[in-house]
Every structure is written in structure tokens, then in C-alpha cells.
Amino acid sequence: MPLITLGIESSCDETGIALYQMGRGLLAHALYTQVAMHNEYGGVVPELASRDHVRRVIPLVRQVMREADVSLDQINVIAYTQGPGLGGALLVGASIANALAYALDIPTIGIHHLEGHLLSPLLSDPAPEFPFVALLVSGGHTQLMRVDGVGLYTLLGETLDDAAGEAFDKSAKLLGLSYPGGPALAKLAALGRPGLYKLPRPMLHSGELDFSFSGLKTAVMTLVKQSNNDEQTRADIACAVQEAIVDVLAHKARAALAQTGLNQLVVAGGVGANQLLRSRLTEGIGKRGGKVFYPDLEFCTDNGAMIAFAGALRLEQQQGKKDYRFNVKPRWNLAEI
Ligand code: KG4
Ligand code: ZN
DSSP states (O other), X not given: OOOEEEEEEOSSSEEEEEEEETTTEEEEEEXXXXXXXXXXXXXXXXXXXXXXXXXXXXXXXXXXXXXXXXXXGGOOEEEEEEESSOHHHHHHHHHHHHHHHHHHXXXXXXXXXXXXXXXXXXXXXXXXXXXXXXXXXXXXXXXXXXXXXXXXXXXXXXXXXXXXXXXXXXXXXXXXXXXXXXXXHHHHHTTSOTTSSOOOOXXXXXXXXXXXXXXXXXXXXXXXXXXXXXXXXXXXXXXXXXXXXXXXXXXXXXXXXXXXXXXXXXXXXXXXXXXXXXXXXXXXXXXXXXXXXXXXXXXXXXXXXXXXXXXXXXXXXXXXBOSOOOOOOSSOOGGGO
């Protein structure tokens, strides 16, 4: 019988739990988002996040077991997000994973959160084949990676300051939108008129694959201060912000394919849910004979399925551990694993 992996994700403001079995696929998954709780504060409050993960993990594990009709003694291994992320939040997932595994006498495996995102498009059909270029765009990271196989990741370029999701979130805040800003800004941008405002696109033609987004929020701040801030103007500015971010991401992603000579692009991380980014990439890369792969929308943002899945793939290469000593890695470079 192929192994059944329980996945636990708790790196930020979402508790994600899933059961995955090689050959059969995803058996069940569940997600609890803390967005409403943090919304009041305009961003994630780490201590509140940790406390809420404590409340959610076990009930969600019970829920996915019920849905998949899997009992505790059928679980063979537990994969959990070891980093990067919020230290306290990571510790909740890691300690529950190790305590449960100890009680069941089964191994655990610590997973890099971005590896989860990176491999999540392989859960979809059609799935990309190695090698491919991955554009990782989340609230904390913006990276272009060359992926030659599970664990074989080469960094091609990354942001020198803010992440793309952060640029969405900070601009959204300046426009008075609620957290998380990305989806709210995209929604407002749909009412805006394209081309009315021109925002900077730093490093667009630098010839490198690195990004820089911190100048954008300064430019947005200036625009917001100078404008009369009526609903239409805010929508027009939102439209310009989205255009600028998407323009840079699409340009660099195309350049990465050209530079590596590869023709498959995988887009992962929360910003990958952005519809304008999706259509720009599909169109621009399709024209050049390339193909773009996206995780299903529910697996774009943080989720437990990607952690269970990455754990199952990793187990084909390395053993899980049964010593139950663990440490979390709030800062952890993907290229190091
Ligand atoms: O991957 P993710 O769920 O969590 C991190 O690991 O950071 O990504 C969250 C980020 C946030 O910055 C959020 O604003 C952004 O993804 N995001 C979007 C959209 N949906 C989520 N940004 C732009 N457009 C969207 N539709
Ligand atoms: Zn993430």
C-alpha cells in the first residue's frame, strides 16, 4: 500500500491540513483562514496567529480523516511546514506534528514552505514535467527558480526588497483597502481605467532576473496624496498598480525562460491567483511556444495539500525522522535544502 501522508501547514495566517496518498492523490484537505481576525489590525499579528493555529490544527486533522475515511493507524508519515514563516506559528504545526507522530510511532518530515508552493502545480492536471522555471510570488517571496527535479532548485533571480504580494498589500493599504490587500486591490482595479497613471517599473530592462518593488509604494503614496481620492480615482490608481506589478513579473518570467532555454513556466504562491497576471503570462508565453502551469486556485495561496504532497515526494528520496527533535526555521533559503 502506498504511504498515506498527513500534511500540516501553519507558517502564517492559514491552518491547512491534508491527507495525500501516492497513486491515489489527494484524499482530503481542509483550510481555516484567520483573515477576518487579522483584518481588524490591518495585517497579521503573530501572537494571535500562533494561538489560533493551536485551536485549529487538531479539529481540522479530525475533519480530513473523517472526509477521507482514514483512521489514525492508517497514517504513515506526518509532513509539516518547518519554515520559512512566523516562528511561533511554525512551532505550533511542528510540535503537534511531532507529538502526534511520536504517539503513533511514525516518522515526520519538515518541509520548506516554498517547496510546497513550487511543487503544487504538479497536483493539477495537466502537470508540468521537469525541468521547468518557477515563478514564486507570495506575500513574503518573489523568486524565479530553475527546477530540475524534486530538491533540485537553482535561484535565477529574486526581489531585492519587497515581495510582489507585499507590493500589492502595501499599495492596497495606501488606497484604504482591507487586508489582505492583493485580492481587494485586484477587485478595485477591475473598475479602473487602464493607462491613466504611469507607475515605475524598477529594473524592468536591467537585463537581470532580480526584482525591486519598494519604489512602487513610494510612488503610490505620492499619487494618493496628490489625488482627490474619489472612488473612480482610487480604482484608476489600483489599476495602475496592478499593471505595474504584473508587467514586471511577466517580463522577468519571459526573460527567465529565454535565458534557460526552457519552455514551461510554473506560477506558484498567492499572487499567482491574480487573473491579470495569469492572462498576461499565458498570452505572452503562449505566443512564444511556451506553456504556463498554475496550481488550482485553492492551492495557490497557503494550504495543507502542498505540504502533504511535497512530503510524499520527498519521501521518495529521503527517510522521514523518528527522533522527534525539531527546530523551526523562520528564515530559510530554498536553495539551501
Ligand atoms: O502564498 P500566500 O498565500 O502566503 C504567503 O506565503 O505569503 O500569498 C499571500 C499573498 C498576499 O500578499 C496576497 O495579497 C496575495 O498573495 N494575493 C494576491 C491575490 N490573491 C492573493 N495578490 C494579487 N492578486 C490576487 N488575486
Ligand atoms: Zn505561502
